[in-house]
Amino acid sequence: MESASALSKQGSHPILSFGVIADVQHADIPDGRSFIGVPRYYRHSILILQRAVQRWNEDKKHKFVINFGDIVDGFCPKDQSFSTVKKVVEEFEKFDGPVYHMIGNHCLYNLPRDKLLPMLKIPSKDGCAYYDFSPTPEFRFVVLDGYDISAIGWPQDHPKRLEAVKFLQEKNPNMEKNSPEGLVGLERRFLMFNGAVGKEQLKWLDGILQQATNMRQKVMICCHLPLDPGSTSREALLWNYDEVMDLIHRYTCVKVCIAGHDHKGGHSIDSHGIHHRVLEAALECPPGNDAFGYMELYNDKLSLIGTDRMESTEMCFSP
Numbered sequence: 001m002e003s004a005s006a007l008s009k010q011g012s013h014p015i016l017s018f019g020v021i022a023d024v025q026h027a028d029i030p031d032g033r034s035f036i037g038v039p040r041y042y043r044h045s046i047l048i049l050q051r052a053v054q055r056w057n058e059d060k061k062h063k064f065v066i067n068f069g070d071i072v073d074g075f076c077p078k079d080q081s082f083s084t085v086k087k088v089v090e091e092f093e094k095f096d097g098p099v100y101h102m103i104g105n106h107c108l109y110n111l112p113r114d115k116l117l118p119m120l121k122i123p124s125k126d127g128c129a130y131y132d133f134s135p136t137p138e139f140r141f142v143v144l145d146g147y148d149i150s151a152i153g154w155p156q157d158h159p160k161r162l163e164a165v166k167f168l169q170e171k172n173p174n175m176e177k178n179s180p181e182g183l184v185g186l187e188r189r190f191l192m193f194n195g196a197v198g199k200e201q202l203k204w205l206d207g208i209l210q211q212a213t214n215m216r217q218k219v220m221i222c223c224h225l226p227l228d229p230g231s232t233s234r235e236a237l238l239w240n241y242d243e244v245m246d247l248i249h250r251y252t253c254v255k256v257c258i259a260g261h262d263h264k265g266g267h268s269i270d271s272h273g274i275h276h277r278v279l280e281a282a283l284e285c286p287p288g289n290d291a292f293g294y295m296e297l298y299n300d301k302l303s304l305i306g307t308d309r310m311e312s313t314e315m316c317f318s319p
């Protein structure tokens with residue numbers, strides 16, 4: 001009989017599994033709709049998170065949970081921002097293990113970085129929200145800060161905000177900087193609710209990918225904003241997705257990129273065989289429906305086992 005580690009090497013048993021959820025966007029307000037009319041269930045979405053945590057705990061096998069951002073909605077009354085973020089974080093903390101968070105645009109509509117990051121226990125230097133962790137020697141998880149250069153979340157006079165405002169001014173001629181009106185093709189990503197990975201973060205990412213390569217680790221990239229046009233609406237892409245992907249493509253260690261933000265979800269495989277999976281939002285599930293799941297990590301693939309609206313997906317790694 002083969003040992004557990006031998007079987008694991010062949011891919012029969014997962015090396016580990018972890019829970020996933022995206023875009024809870026909770027607020028204690030009546031149901032509404034997105035700009036294009038998609039129903040949004042702000043009160044119900046926290047029930048999905050509660051069901052997710054209960055299921056992950058019952059499964060007793062998930063080593064950690066990753067939240068892909070936007071735990072609170074921009075329409076949350078601002079005098080309730082702090083208490084709503086706290087309430088949602090407390091639901092995550094009922095999980096029997098670590099929870100890794102990332103920030104989304106809606107989090108930043110509610111709270112500035114200096115309040116938000118400590119609540120989410122995001123390791124931070126100078127207000128930045130990117131970090132990595134390695135739960136098993138064979139793999140490294142990298143969490144990117146897609147709002148590093150952004151018109152939201154930084155103090156008014158912060159150089160990163162000023163850089164973002166100037167960039168949007170140049171790229172989007174509309175008065176309403178969230179409107180893609182008149183922008184053509186992939187230019188439609190130049191909206192205020194998106195952002196970019198800045199130069200220092202790119203340098204940090206380069207170092208992490210070099211280190212992972214030296215250690216023969218496979219890498220999974222997590223970012224609230226999607227990184228591949230094939231996996232998402234153009235309006236939801238990271239501003240400098242091309243720069244980030246050019247860097248990633250210089251290495252062979254990155255196998256998957258997972259994101260939130262584009263609520264309908266998506267999946268693509270890019271020209272280098274990297275899987276890009278955008279997770280379906282909890283916010284847009286009608287009452288009684290769910291959108292959460294867990295991922296099983298193998299040496300040669302990542303399997304997403306989804307619930308209801310979150311589609312199960314098998315992602316085989318390219319060599």
Ligand SMILES: Nc1ccn([C@@H]2O[C@H](COP(=O)(O)O)[C@@H](O)[C@H]2O)c(=O)n1
Nearest residue numbers: 033034035036176178179180181193235
């Ligand atoms: N085609 C669009 C889409 C959006 N906007 C603006 O963005 C805001 C946020 O959009 P949601 O999808 O999250 O509702 C929205 O309130 C609009 O101001 C737009 O102008 N044109």
Ligand SMILES: O=P(O)(O)OC[C@H](O)CO
Nearest residue numbers: 193233235236261262263
């Ligand atoms: O984060 P939201 O709610 O502004 O939605 C973003 C859109 O899904 C991007 O297309």
